[in-house]
Amino acid sequence: xxxxxxxxxxxxxxxxxxxxxxxxxxxxxxxxxxxxxxxxxxxxxxxxxxxxxxxxxxxxxxxxxxxxxxxxxxxxxxxxxxxxxxxxxxxxxxxxxxxxxxxxxxxxxxxxxxxxxxxxxxxxxxxxxxxxxxxxxxxxxxxxxxxxxxxxxxxxxxxxxxxxxxxxxxxxxxxxxxxxxxxxxxxxxxxxxxxxxxxxxxxxxxxxxxxxxxxxxxxxxxxxxxxxxxxxxxxxxxxxxxxxxxxxxxxxxxxxxx
Amino acid sequence: xxxxxxxxxxxxxxxxxxxxxxxxxxxxxxxxxxxxxxxxxxxxxxxxxxxxxxxxxxxxxxxxxxxxxxxxxxxxxxxxxxxxxxxxxxxxxxxxxxxxxxxxxxxxxxxxxxxxxxxxxxxxxxxxxxxxxxxxxxxxxxxxxxxxxxxxxxxxxxxxxxxxxxxxxxxxxxxxxxxxxxxxxxxxxxxxxxxx
Numbered sequence: 001x002x003x004x005x006x007x008x009x010x011x012x013x014x015x016x017x018x019x020x021x022x023x024x025x026x027x028x029x030x031x032x033x034x035x036x037x038x039x040x041x042x043x044x045x046x047x048x049x050x051x052x053x054x055x056x057x058x059x060x061x062x063x064x065x066x067x068x069x070x071x072x073x074x075x076x077x078x079x080x081x082x083x084x085x086x087x088x089x090x091x092x093x094x095x096x097x098x099x100x101x102x103x104x105x106x107x108x109x110x111x112x113x114x115x116x117x118x119x120x121x122x123x124x125x126x127x128x129x130x131x132x133x134x135x136x137x138x139x140x141x142x143x144x145x146x147x148x149x150x151x152x153x154x155x156x157x158x159x160x161x162x163x164x165x166x167x168x169x170x171x172x173x174x175x176x177x178x179x180x181x182x183x184x185x186x187x188x189x190x191x192x193x194x195x196x197x198x199x200x201x202x203x204x205x206x207x208x209x210x211x212x213x214x215x216x217x218x219x220x221x222x223x224x225x226x227x228x229x230x231x232x233x234x235x236x237x238x239x240x241x242x243x244x245x246x247x248x249x250x251x252x253x254x255x256x257x258x
Numbered sequence: 259x260x261x262x263x264x265x266x267x268x269x270x271x272x273x274x275x276x277x278x279x280x281x282x283x284x285x286x287x288x289x290x291x292x293x294x295x296x297x298x299x300x301x302x303x304x305x306x307x308x309x310x311x312x313x314x315x316x317x318x319x320x321x322x323x324x325x326x327x328x329x330x331x332x333x334x335x336x337x338x339x340x341x342x343x344x345x346x347x348x349x350x351x352x353x354x355x356x357x358x359x360x361x362x363x364x365x366x367x368x369x370x371x372x373x374x375x376x377x378x379x380x381x382x383x384x385x386x387x388x389x390x391x392x393x394x395x396x397x398x399x400x401x402x403x404x405x406x407x408x409x410x411x412x413x414x415x416x417x418x419x420x421x422x423x424x425x426x427x428x429x430x431x432x433x434x435x436x437x438x439x440x441x442x443x444x445x446x447x448x449x450x451x452x453x454x
Binding site for chain 2 (some may be wrong): 093126
């Protein structure tokens with residue numbers, strides 16, 4: 001059986017790890033490679049490095065930190081932020097990343113997903129989706145763009161369920177759904193939204209936003225049937241450890257990698 | 259010296275990093291002479307079968323790889339390239355193992371690509387590559403195509419039924435997963451390959 005994945009997400013700015021709470025007021029959290037190793041040793045199944053600055057000011061991720069991580073880390077990792085074309089994707093993957101994630105750029109030009117899938121294969125193409133409930137009806141979820149800063153954030157006008165279906169049909173290999181209404185508040189994942197997205201696509205789905213306790217992970221795996229759960233602050237603050245969450249999931253009968 | 263064949267996939271560096279961590283001297287190369295004279299050859303690969311075969315052909319590597327007598331390990335797409343043909347792009351491959359590579363079938367709860375950590379639910383006893391692997395070992399899989407069944411299959415994972423995950427025939431081995439990304443379990447398997 002495929003194991004459910006626990007994925008710490010390290011927000012990166014200027015080669016340092018920062019913690020994001022509701023995408024504002026970032027605090028530097030420490031050396032990126034040191035933190036990556038810490039999570040690898042703790043039993044993380046995968047890591048996501050999200051370069052916040054790259055996605056908002058338009059530069060590409062510095063390959064040097066990707067190379068430093070790849071030399072030391074023997075679990076898969078994904079780099080998000082700054083991937084704007086096939087060349088930048090190939091550069092990051094060539095530096096040792098396993099996947100690249102596109103978000104705002106794909107919203108601006110959806111053909112980017114097709115081009116990336118054709119060039120590097122769907123298995124390496126993750127589409128990140130920042131989604132928030134806006135409107136009177138329960139399923140009024142919309143995709144937001146340029147969420148790295150309160151100055152740039154905007155509603156793309158695309159409905160989340162339409163967008164994830166389009167991303168899949170264009171060749172995305174995985175969706176990371178960041179539920180913005182739950183991000184940073186640690187009151188649990190957005191189960192209704194994740195269930196709706198789960199039902200809309202067949203490719204792997206990773207939940208993001210809201211983790212605060214081991215019970216939240218168990219709930220999102222059992223109720224929304226996601227393939228993995230991503231968390232940042234809850235792990236970075238030390239409130240939760242990957243090992244403790246895995247033990248709890250195992251006790252609940254949810255298969256995880258030991 | 260371990261020759262890691264430059265199949266043109268994007269993240270071949272992971273493979274050389276993993277072998278280097280085990281203390282092996284390795285070279286990422288598409289030089290036919292270096293590959294022919296290496297102690298062991300690793301055929302990695304991420305991407306599409308047809309594109310990788312075109313690249314091997316352009317580098318005049320097909321006959322060199324087919325005539326290798328030393329231990330060869332294909333990883334992920336590299337394993338698939340060892341077979342006679344692939345449904346992905348309907349392309350003829352190296353033919354070092356008979357059989358065809360076909361698309362995985364999605365179903366309820368069975369996602370394609372098969373992406374994530376899985377264990378080897380069934381293993382052939384006495385397979386030297388799996389000498390230090392047991393039920394607790396998980397490996398990182400990322401693939402949408404699978405090898406067909408045959409006497410060459412030595413280990414299977416469970417993804418909507420048993421799926422070939424480890425193959426071998428003669429001097430040729432292949433793993434569908436990424437040992438270079440499978441932490442301690444992967445390192446143990448690569449160590450076994452270095453000791454074959």
